[in-house]
Amino acid sequence: MLNKEQKNSPAILSVSQLNKNAKLSLEKKFNNVWVKGEISEFTNYKQSGHWYFTLKDENASINCVMFKFKNSYLKNIPEIGDEIILKGNISLFEAQGRFQFIAEALEYSGEGDLLKAYENLKKKLLLEGLFEESFKKVIPSKPMHIGVVSSPSGAVIQDIRNILERRAPLSKVTLSPSLVQGEKADDQIIKALEMLTTFNESYKIDLIIIARGGGSLEDLWCFNSEKLARKIYSLEIPIISAIGHETDFTICDLVSDLRAPTPSSAAEIISQEHSNFFDRLIDLKRNGLFSLQKNFSNKKNFLKQNLNIFNKVDLNLDQKSLRLDENQNRFTYLQKENLNSKNLLLSKFILNLKDKNPFSKLSSQKADLSNMVLIYKNSFFTNFSEKRNIIKTLISKLNAFSPLAVLSRGYTVTTKNDELLESSILTKGDEIKTRTEKTIISSEIIDINEID
Incomplete structure (x- = not known):
């Protein structure tokens, strides 16, 4: 028989009832909680797919379970020693009176699931040698045909263009x-690379840029694909990876032949030599123009010197003409004087020889005088004509030696590095300049044929 105290005491629970009530209390109070710790034991049951493990910190531990329908979404299987964060519920296994944590979500502490997968793949490919510098291809300094794998609608391709x-x-x-x-x-990127490889068979592609703007780790995860990494490694065309921003690193960056911080940086890197080439062309143009102006100035001075000589010849011609006029005036004067003297003598003869007929002698003297005048005039004009012809010849020679006169007749002057071609060693690809009367033509030698 129970005494009075026993009749007033609470109801006595069985072990099953106690465990059941404890389970309900735990699940109600510790529902949807987060817990952090280190995995000390781990068992993966292949048949069921469930994970059983122990989570601990420096002072305590708890048994955990993560069923297959929850862990199948994770990319990596945890290992002993991993620091993880679990989300789930506290429950109690009634049959043994042992409580455990039922995990619904798992993240790696400080990294997350994606970072864990990234590090695992990075270590795997590193051990295989896919990141070795000795296997990376040389990036062409002046690529003329660039393939780009990117979104056709994004700003990235437009920036590159x-x-x-x-x-x-x-x-x-x-x-x-x-x-x-x-x-x-990642599958589409691989297909895009294969399309460029096929295109390369007909139209040579110098290099390929894989480009995308910045984003989160999840956004850029396709560039951490193992399939994509092995595809990039197998290509014969040099690859530049231009993924995300400067702080973003992907497996694609590590396996590519060169990593650019941004897509714009990739375009600037491959166009650097092009830009320098055009700068050199500008310098060559500037130097060529300066050389041409200097050469033209020298020719102009030479022409001025010849013109001064020509002016001196003209001055001598004027002096000759003046001297000729003086001689002609003197001749005319002397002729008149002589004629006056002859007339005076004739008058004397007429006076002294009234009885003689002087007409025949006078006629003979007039004929002699006319012959003398004619001979003198012929001699003078012959000499004058010869001097004039000599002067004209000199003028023609001066015109013939004038560089501009030669160019005006259809001739040209061709130089290489401001030297005449006779003193230059010509090779294919040399740049030469041809001067006509009014133009300067720049040419490139594509063939050289000797003439027997």
Whole structure:
């Protein structure tokens, strides 16, 4: 028989009832909680797919379970020693009176699931040698045909085109469109690379840029694909990875032949030599113009010197003409004087020889005088004509030696590095300059044929 105290005491529970009530209390109070710790034991039951493990800190531990329908979404299987964060509920296994944590979500402390997968793949490919510098291909200094794998609708491809049009206008860009985000993006990127490889068989591609703007780790996850990394490693065309911003690193960056901080940086890197080439062309143009102006100035001074000589010849011609006029005036004067003297003598003869007929002698003297005048005039004009012809010849020679006169007759002057071709060693690809009367033509030698 129970005494009075026993009749007033609470109801006595069985072990099963106690465990059941404890389970309900635990699940109600510790529902949807987060817990952090280190994995000290781990068992993966292959048949069921469930994970059983122990989570501990420096003072305590707790048994945990994560069923298959929850852990199948994770990319990596945890290992002993991993620091993890669990989300789930506290429950109690009634049959043994042992409580445990039922995990619904798992993240790696400080990294997360994606970072864990990234580090695992990075270590795997590093051990295989896919990141070795000795296997990386040389990036061409002046690529003329650039393949780009990127989204056709994003700003990235437009930025690349704008930079190359400004810095390397002679280059060509071929876009192989692809998704750059999402679960199937890595497969599309691989197909885009294969399209460029096929295109390379007919139209040589110097290098390929894989480009995308910045984003979160999840956004850029397609570039951490193992399939994509092995595809990049197998390509014969040099690859530049231009993914995200300067602080973003992906597996694609590590396996590519060169990593650019941003897509714009990739375009600037490959166009650097193009830009330097156009700068050199500008310098050559400036130097060539200076050389041409200097040469023209020298020719101009030479022409002035010849013109001074010609002016001196003209001055001598004027002096000759003046002297000729003086001689002619003197001759006329002497002729008149002589005629006056003869007339005076004739008058004397007429006076002294009235009885003689002087007409025959006078007629003979007039004939002699006329012959003398004619001979003198002929001699004078002959000499004058010869002097004039000599002067004309000199003028013609001066014109013949004038460089501009030679060019005006259809001749040209061709130089290499401001030297006449006779003193130059010509090779294919040399740049030569041809001067006509009014133009200067720049040419490149594509063939040299000797004439027997």
